[in-house]
Amino acid sequence: MDSRGGKSGRETIYEVIVFIEYMQVITTKNAKETKTFAKEFVKTLKVGDVVCLFGELGAGKTTFTQGLAEGVGIAHRIMSPTFIIMRSYKIDNEIVSPVFELVRNGEIQLYHIDLYRTESEADIQSAGVVDILGKPNTIAVVEWPEKLGDLLPQKRIELHFERIDDDTRKIILKRF
Numbered sequence: 001m002d003s004r005g006g007k008s009g010r011e012t013i014y015e016v017i018v019f020i021e022y023m024q025v026i027t028t029k030n031a032k033e034t035k036t037f038a039k040e041f042v043k044t045l046k047v048g049d050v051v052c053l054f055g056e057l058g059a060g061k062t063t064f065t066q067g068l069a070e071g072v073g074i075a076h077r078i079m080s081p082t083f084i085i086m087r088s089y090k091i092d093n094e095i096v097s098p099v100f101e102l103v104r105n106g107e108i109q110l111y112h113i114d115l116y117r118t119e120s121e122a123d124i125q126s127a128g129v130v131d132i133l134g135k136p137n138t139i140a141v142v143e144w145p146e147k148l149g150d151l152l153p154q155k156r157i158e159l160h161f162e163r164i165d166d167d168t169r170k171i172i173l174k175r176f
């Protein structure tokens, strides 16, 4: 991989600006690079992980989720669940076993949660979101996690998306 970005084969590679154990800063130059990064990122996850995606409208949270889903072999196109709060996708165990090392058997679900339209913790509770977070055999990806307030799990992974210009995004990754 070319660590300064640029071409590697036919795919351009996202740029890693900072890499320390609990934090990384990355820039991507287009949506495809964000998806490429997501496909690498998903390999670091374990079942029960909660991935919180912060960033303004259009920052790239759903685009990232699409890449993450592709990375674990989900064939469905991931749509923004804005009006549905939560959608789940079955992850094919055979594809995933080498990725999520803790999984021995059973089904794994990817939950894509978008809290943008929720107005209160009661909304979030009634949608059943909290029951999903951290549950064994799930990976949860949450857009607008700030809406969780006190319900935000302590153990989580945060990604902060910043729009630099039309096609450039800075992504800060922190593990708690």
Ligand SMILES: Nc1ncnc2c1ncn2[C@@H]1O[C@H](COP(=O)(O)OP(=O)(O)OP(=O)(O)O)[C@@H](O)[C@H]1O
Residues within 6 Å of the ligand: 028, 029, 030, 031, 032, 033, 034, 055, 056, 057, 058, 059, 060, 061, 062, 063, 064, 080, 116, 143, 166, 167, 168, 169
């Ligand atoms: N480097 C990039 N990374 C991600 N998306 C990019 C990038 N450059 C351009 N884009 C475009 O920005 C848009 C990001 O939209 P996306 O739906 O992913 O945002 P979002 O953060 O989920 O917004 P919302 O809060 O409305 O759900 C897409 O149209 C995508 O093609």
Ligand SMILES: [Mg+2]
Residues within 6 Å of the ligand: 061, 062, 063, 080, 114, 143
């Ligand atoms: Mg979105």
